[in-house]
Amino acid sequence: MRRFRAFIDRxxxxxxxxxxxxFTWSNGQGRPTLELLDRFFMTDGWMTTFPQHVLKPLSSDCSNHCPLLLQLQALGPPKRRFRFETFWVKCKGFEEVVARAWASTLDDVDPFRQLDHKLWNVVLELRKWSNAMVGSVRLQLAMAREVIHRFDEQEESRTLDVWELDTRRGLKVKVLGLASLLRTIQRQRSRITFLREGDANTKFFHLQACHRRCQNNIHSLSV
Structure with missing residues (x-):
């Protein structure tokens, strides 16, 4: 066992x-001897690739050992979570959308149900408004950089037209704004402590997050 543990550590x-x-093994006697003989081991790279997994025992019908079943992606994709972006309050039309969504009411319901309805209505309206007015910041930034890159390539072989120069100049200004906006979003979605310690994008941080997600899942309930 010591040699085995040393090999695992290395x-x-x-x-x-x-x-x-x-346990995965039993001698099948009246006072059984139980042992954990069958195990699964993984590397850090495997955990990063398959963060959602479940290792389950099967029936020991043909042996004293319990077969083990490893299921990947058994938990399904995570449910989309609503995120309130802090920069929304600076955008035109934000207050009007919230006021209009909050004004929606239900008839003949208790105050708690009424509050739940209002909050969900605000969430739905803000999502629609954000998709229409803001859109994907990452996609807009990538598209603007690609167009600027194409203009730079053309400038090496010919003289750019006036409209091309104006377009590139405007896109560069837009890239600065989008990059600043993207930094604001990333700063909001990150923990300040991890940013301060430099672990926000390290392999160690992602592995710890995978371990926590596996430990926090409830796979079954016994009544």
Whole structure:
């Protein structure tokens, strides 16, 4: 066992957590001897590639060992979460959208149901408004940079027209605004402590997040 543990440490492997059973082998006697003999091990790269996984035991019908089933993507894609962007309050039309959505009411319901309806209506209206007025900041930034890059390529072989120079100049101004807006979004969605310590985009941070997500899932309930 010591040699096995030393090999695991040298290979930098981590053991997958088995859901539902503590042991995988039994001698089948009246006072059984139970052991955890069957295990799964993973590398850091595998955990990063498959963060959503479940290791389950199966029926030991043909052996004293429990077969193990490794399911990938068993938890399904995460539900889309509403995120309130701080820069929305500076955009034109934000207050009007919130006021119009909050004014919606339901008849003959209790105050808690009324509040829930208003909040959900604000969420839906803000999503529609954001998609129509703001859109994808990353996509707009990538498109603007690509057009500027094409103009730069053409400038090496010919003289750009006046409208092309004006377009490139306007896109460069837009890129500065979009880049600043993207930094604001990323700063809001990151933890200040991790940014200060420099772990926001490290491999260690992502592995810890994967481990926490696996531990926080409830795979089954026993009544």
């Amino acid at each position: 290979a930098q492997l981590d053991e997958l957590v088995l859901q539902g059973h503590r």
